[in-house]
Amino acid sequence: MKLRLLMLQKRKIPTYANLSGWSTKGAMACPSCNEEIPSTRLKYGCKFSFMGARRFLPMNHKWRENKSSFDGKLEKRSAPKKMSGDDMLNQLQMLQPITFGKAKKKQMNDKNQNSIIGTLLDIEGKTKDNLNARRDLKEMGIRKDLHPTQKDGKWFYSATCYTLSLEEKTKICKFLKSVKVPDGYSSNISRCVSVKECKINRLKNHDSHILLEQLLPMAMRGIVPNNVYDAITELSIFFRELCSKVLKKEALERLESQIVITLCKLERIFPPTFFDVMVHLTVHLATEAKIVGPVQYRWMYPIERFLGKLKRYVCNKSRPKGSIAEGEHEQGMYQEDFHEWFHHQVVQLYKEESTCVNEVLLSLSCGTFYGIQRFSGYIINGFRFHTKQLEGKRVKQNSGVLVKGMVEDKNIDYYGVLNEIIELQYLNEKRIVLFKCDWWDVHVIGRGVKNDKYGFVSVNTTRKLYTDEPFVLASQAQQICYVNDGSNPNWLVVLKGHSDSFYDLPCGEKSSIDEEAFQQDISKILLKLQICLKMMVT
Template sequence: MFTLWAADMWTVNDFPSYAMVSGWSTKGYMACPVCKEDVTSGWHGGKVCYLGHRRWLPWDHEWREKYKEFNGNTERRLRPREWSGDEILERLNRLDFAPFGKTVSRTRPSTHMNWTPKPMFFELPYWLKLKPRHNLDVMHVEKNVFDTLVGTILDIEGKTKDTIKARLNLERMGIRRGLWMNRDSDKARRDLAFFSMKPNDKEEFLKFVSSVKFPDGYASNIARCVNVGGGKFTGLKSHDCHVFMQHLLPMGIRYLLPEDVVKPIMLLSRFFSQLTAKTLRKTDMFQLRHDIVQVLCKFEMIFPLAFFTSMMHVMLHLPEEALLAGPVNYRWMYPIEMYIILIACVCIIITGLLSVECI
């Protein structure tokens, strides 16, 4: 007989669940749980967008002074500061949260910002000293970034961020004149942007993807998810997007898009490839921390502002977490979701057997 003690090192969850366990809502204008209220956000193209990635550049970087290529303003702010566990607990203790219950109003006062009810994890005496306490799930981040990027460069209806609202927003701000609506007399039309594939190139890209074969067990049959006639993908799973982002995308777009668009996308593919490696080096993580800032700043000069969802922004914080917590394959949702699927299959089989015995 002995007493067994266990410690909770951190939580692993998707982005919506992050809000429940961290005490900070991941929706609205302050959705980033790391930057908190110091995040740069705004309403662009009919949605909340997260910009201001030049804040992570060196103080004397030339991109800080450019404004027409970005959001119309120069950038002189420093990067957001980090919050310690003691500061978070002090802030939570000073706020008055409503009790749990279905009949209780959930409207938060403005003083609460995005703080939700205090998480029970703070009852652990060591929770304040842990760093990090919660993990940004790389699996879901990569999946959402892939959907946003591929949907935009392929100009897939319903998936692209290059919409009419996004174009009108740029025109209203007086920036990116090349992406404004083309007006003829009393009509306006949205021409194909320079960062989107032409119809012939799009068909060639989809045919290339449908022709790729992978070894057994490495990836699923991605060719079944390609709709060449419809010009889109259907049924891509998280791991399919993982393989697509790191291997197929940089090869497929190399000669189909302008060089200024291809280079940051290839750098993004390398970012995820190195980040998800089984062995990480500190020097590589420092380089990735530099590279992802460059990628996001280049994307701000290429894509409309509506392109920058919360998932695009949180990529900035992934190298920092890797420096603190180590390889990603111990901190993402792949094994957890596979376990959930396995349990669901077992339950279905048991239910089926019980039904047969009852009959």
């Protein structure tokens, strides 16, 4: 059981194979399905296809009898049974003697390709719809309208329901090129988009997650047919809910049954070459999450970010370990809480009746600043906020604000754009930060705000909420970003941000955090340091 838990905590397929002892290549590439995995060797694609999601459907489901829309066969098999510890031990006893030593290495192609976006944009080398894929359809005897024909030595094949014209591809690329997201949300995806060539490349793993979970459904709106949009959007919602910070058992059970339906919908649309082992493994992700918890606590992104931080410390490449140790030491010195240390030192000297400490210095160490300040940026609740004016020339969008309110005992979300950041200072360093925003009219459903069947929220930019209370407490603000709605030019689609520092608490659980907590400003601490050091020296 411990091995299985450790195995499920790794998200990369090679590590999955090393820890489980089960090869993730070939016909039986899924350790969970083991010997009962549904796989087919494609003659012209020269690879294994893992169509067969219908096995996980209920035995009386109508799609089990549908041959023409899937692989041309009736599906009478039940879902693969789960392996027990005794079953694994029996398999180990059947192993042949192992000969240790070096084997001839094969070159591996480690490119991380996004099958969906590559197929939709028909990117060479990344698309799963090519001549060999069409010849495999003909070999399997399914989808006769997509079979290729040969004339005068050339092959011809018809367009599919997901085939896009050059104008439609350009529209998707322009949308992705224009997207601005908050800091920490993803990298600058627009740098990876080529509108002229209609290509997307050099995406990092986390960018691929953001593209699939958030941006791709927005980019496809009004472009692809409804059946294609529904299937891809359901897959997007599956990964978005699965990767959330808080998972409930009921939600996982729903995802467990829903992903089977989604994969079956995809099998009716895309060719068999699309369904490699990575697509098949999605059917087990919800089950794994029920065993070992939320996905985000098991993936490699935090470790990769930390390794990136260590790499930035390396100035002398011949001595990387020494550079990292020195950088960590300096970083630790900067992170010391100077304010508490300084206050403790001044109070101690004052009690000892030291001549270098007077009443002014003691008051300064306690904090006695007054006045009103304005900022163009502010960090709170784990989010970095910028005013709309500041972000005009930036590639990131940090001005979107979400505040939860209540109207007539009914919860309502208010969406706005941040215009001003004002800080009110009080005695003993007490500060209140206010956000002044332009708010969209969310009181009129359908005209000011609307929700589609997938839960996406859109706001009408021509309707603002006229109010005498444009200010909200910064501590109440959550960050969102807006992307253009391709089907409605005057509407923006809301994408909610995420903070790595804050978590949703279950209902009824009390938090020990003070609601009137105030944030320290580093500029004031530095100013105190300068004044106090001068006074202590004199």
